[in-house]
């Protein structure tokens with residue numbers, strides 16, 4: 001079996017406290033990412049909407065312009081902060097997500113940028129599945145009132161390590177994205193996300209472990225820290241799950257960084273023990289990773 005993960009690595013998820021001050025959010029992100037890299041993290045992840053509060057009324061106010069790429073510092077201070085930070089940390093940086101504005105079409109997106117250790121942009125994922133839910137008496141949320149959906153599966157090739165997939169929060173509920181990425185060779189699925197007190201309690205851990213067990217890959221969910229003064233109370237509990245669906249490390253509600261060491265041996269051992277990878281019956285049902293799929297290039 002070819003190695004999916006070419007060499008062991010340390011993954012870090014930063015459960016960041018975010019507030020209304022974008023400059024302060026960027027500065028805080030910098031300090032926590034550098035803390036993670038100083039502890040040996042090779043890939044560092046920030047949460048969904050790490051530079052702003054999370055909520056439809058905030059998206060237009062905090063949105064930045066990313067295209068044409070690279071944007072100027074005025075168009076996107078967050079792009080430049082992330083690029084500089086990846087370089088300073090000498091680590092791959094999955095920059096959570098930020099609200100993005102397309103001037104030509106007047107559309108907004110929830111967008112994640114991934115940078116390499118030289119500060120080069122490797123991939124852009126626009127949230128494919130918008131968070132539109134209505135649980136009476138608990139939570140109603142409609143991202144689609146403001147945001148437009150992205151339309152690509154995002155797989156990022158990290159030359160020293162192998163392929164990872166990046167998607168955003170509600171995307172985790174759609175197993176097809178994860179399955180496609182895993183069957184195309186990703187060893188790790190990363191989801192910057194901000195579940196809430198209702199759906200977090202119900203499904204946060206379940207979704208992480210489900211995507212791991214379905215695909216026998218590592219999964220990381222990275223949340224903002226919980227802030228009970230904010231309009232939207234994030235669940236927290238950033239976690240890293242192994243290919244056998246075991247929770248390797250999990251945070252509580254406060255700002256902190258969670259780490260785990262990932263190895264190819266764990267993937268191989270899992271797949272050898274329960275060999276669903278060679279037992280699939282594509283003569284009975286179709287392979288979702290084949291056919292017409294739109295990928296981020």
Ligand SMILES: NC(=O)CCC(=O)C(=O)O
Nearest residue numbers: 131169170194195196199
């Ligand atoms: N920001 C989001 O997409 C939230 C998703 C969520 O809470 C869920 O239950 O799914």
